[in-house]
Amino acid sequence: MSTAERRTLTVRVANWSGAHPWRAIIGWFLFVTLCLVAGSMAGTRNATTEDYRVGEAGRAEAFAAEGDLQRRPVEQILVRARSGALDPAAARAAADDLTARMKDLPEVLRVDPPVRSADGQVLRVDVTMAGPELEARGHVAPLLERTAAVQRSHPGLVVEETGSASISKGLDRQRGEDFTLSEAIALPVTLVTLLAVFGSVLMAGVPLLLALSSIAASMGVAMVASHLFPDAGVGSSVILLIGLAVGVDYTLFYLKREREERARAQGRLDSEAVVRLAAATSGRAIMVSGLAVVVSSATLYLAADVIFSSLATATIAAVLVAMASSVTVLPALLVKIGQRSERRAGRQGGQARTRRWARAGRPGSGRAWSVLLRPASRHPVITLCVALLLMGALALPALGMRLRVLNRDSHSRQIQEVSAWDRLTGAFPDMRTRHQVVVRSDPARAGQVALALRDLGRRAGGDPLFAANFRPVVQTSADGRISVLELRVPYRLSSPEAAESLTRIRRDLVPATAGRVPGAEVAVTGDVARDADYLANQDEKLPLVVGFLLLLTFVMTVVVFRSVVLGLLGVALNLLSVAAAFGLLVVFFQHGLATTLFGFDASATGGIGSRVPLFLLVILFGLSMDYQVFVVSRIREAALRGVPARQAVVEGLTATAGVVTSAAFVMVTVFTAFVFLHLAELKQIGFALATAVLLDAFVIRVLILPSAMTLLGRASWWPSREMRRAASSPPGLEVSRARDAAASPTWGDGTARRGPLPPAAGEPTLTPLHGGTGPDLLETPSKRFDIDVRRRRGEAGTGRRQDNSGEEDHA
Secondary structure, eight states: OOTGGGOOHHHHHHHHHHHSHHHHHHHHHHHHHHHHHHHHHHOOOBOOGGGGOOHHHHHHHHHHHHTTOOOOOEEEEEEEESSSSOOHHHHHHHHHHHHHHHHTOTTEEEEOOOEEOTTSSEEEEEEEESSOSTTGGGTOHHHHHHHHHHHHHOTTEEEEEEEHHHHHHHHHHHHHHHHHHHHHHHHHHHHHHHHHHHSOHHHHHHHHHHHHHHHHHHHHHHHHHTTTSOBOSOHHHHHHHHHHHHHHHHHHHHHHHHHHHHHHHTTSSOHHHHHHHHIIIIIHHHHHHHHHHHHHHHGGGGGOOHHHHHHHHHHHHHHHHHHHHHHTHHHHHHHHHHHHHHHHHHHHOHHHHHHHHHHHHOOTTHHHHHHHHHHHHHOHHHHHHHHHHHHHHHHGGGGGOOEEOOOGGGSOTTSHHHHHHHHHHHHOGGGSEEEEEEEEOOGGGHHHHHHHHHHHHHHHHTSTTSOTTOOOOEEEOTTSSEEEEEEEESSOTTSHHHHHHHHHIIIIIHHHTGGGSTTOEEEEEEHHHHHHHHHHHHHHHHHHHHHHHHHHHHHHHHHHHOOHHHHHHHHHHHHHHHHHHHHHHIIIIISOHHHHHHOOOGGGTOSEETTHHHHHHHHHHHHHHHHHHHHHHHHHHHHHTTOOHHHHHHHHHHHHHHHHHHHHHHHHHHHHHHHTSSOHHHHHHHHHHHHHHHHIIIIIIIIIHHHHHHHHGGGGGTTOHHHHHHHHSOTTOOOOHHHHHHTOTTSTTOOOOSSOOOOOTTOOOOOOTTOOSSSOOOOSHHHHHHHHHHHHHTOOOOOOEEOTTSOEEOO
């Protein structure tokens, strides 16, 4: 196989980028600008009410929409006294002022007469908005302004607004403040970590620069993609969460390998050749791991849910752009930085140059990691058993996980509109939960349907689960085909009583009344029904998503490493780390340990967000593939050189331990910042991701993986023929072909290298074939590979002469 044939995509891209660094750098920032401009021009297509329709609740909403009887967005304005008893005359004057102001707004459909609470201390004015329910938050600002104006005109009273639209607006405001806080936490800590890793402000700034520019480009890409997969309002959160983590990590892996290759070359290769070496190894690993995250995330589309589709789109956009930045513009930046270092080193002289290169690639924590890996290497059976017992114990609480849709009951009470909602439902308990029974029938049976629905309302009125003082009214469409009955429940949305009331309607009341009307189609919707049907739909799709996720992870691992054993092992280890993270998530957020230790309001949720486990499963499988690819690739490199299985495991893990630890610390920092946000789902996701990354980096990769691969030995690579050949060859005769191709002197502009390339870590130094005592004549891995082949055939080799100055004399 020729050198040209062995070039990989990442090496070809790095070759061009390194040869034309300014073009690559300018091109990247033009790409970022283009993404932002395209996204701004396209705008974001937000999910509509139709996109959220699921199950029976979705059918009921579709029926109601046919008759123009769908739920309208309603804002409630409360008028109460600042202290003491409410003055009825003053409250009435404020209500009249509010009504007059609201009626003038084009966003308002109607304003209902004021309603006084049972204790007479609160006056409520209902304002029904025009347009669909989900779009109301984009039009609620004028209503909030009018409410504030009424408050200023009546300073002796408290005038406040709440409702679904204003609560969503408050959530958006709080989310923006939270993101500012998370950035303020994550960015400085990430910068300090990178400074500790590289010891250089310039090198530490490169990962952050690329990560932030990648996030900006991803935002634009996600806006354009939203016209295919509507955004459910979670896209920007996920891009920030995932984009910063993987963007820094991918760059970090590439940078560390480039510094390692530069130190190994000791000045005998120029910056372009060193970058190509990094591209052939870490560049390829970045491509593989990035594609693994993309493929894993794509399985969320199988859930047929707008929120999961939005999560998948945002994740894929963030990962693809971060991966692109690492394999395109990063080589150009490294070449420019390397050339700058070479000029500085040239002025400092040969000895200083050697010391600089040695420091650049010195694994400062190699000795410490050798000690940490010693139990897995020397006592693999005991280490494996202890680690598996630990992870099993951590995973055990996950068996008691309770899922629930996080709603108004779990929102932060620091949002003014949410606090107003609590005061509204306290004064008017029948506003807490509402059900809608929707019937579609032949217009000729409209009267019969109306009678059946009134009967249903009377039966509900005598049931303690429903509001006794609420008189349900039957609404019928103009064509007589659709009829709607609303029932109210004086219990919180997430309470067991509210859930039981839905069961009572669907199981008992509907079959006994409207269900008996011939030809009638009956469906029940409402906040409780939406949540219940959403969970049921998710449970139905879960086996499909998880099955494809496991299958794709297995197939990708087998394709990358050509090993069925590693494919099975990778799936098992990923499941183990995810299960342990789920167990800790349950302990901290479902059982309230987070409230005890950190003061988080975990008790408000009473369970785990319904979307959290599936999203975490998919993302964690992808992120675990990152470490799997980087670690096992280095083990494979050592095994290809004929290093014994036990030693190859230790060598590969020791070589990657420092960078994996740094990458894990960066990820944990980013994810932990989300734990301090107010939104319950993001808090849980951040905690579980940070926990899983820690367990994966320090338990899976340090104890379980090396123990398992040490026990498996050569069987780890079954049925790879390439690995079997390496295992049967004398040590040192197999050389990494990727490294061979990347450093070939026939590439690029033909610039001569500065001398022989030292062997890779753990690779035996080969003596010159002429038997002399001069310098090593094997200048590049390509030359070394060819001479190895000739040696095995009994052929003579040729080399290059080198004068005392170190400059090459090409024969």
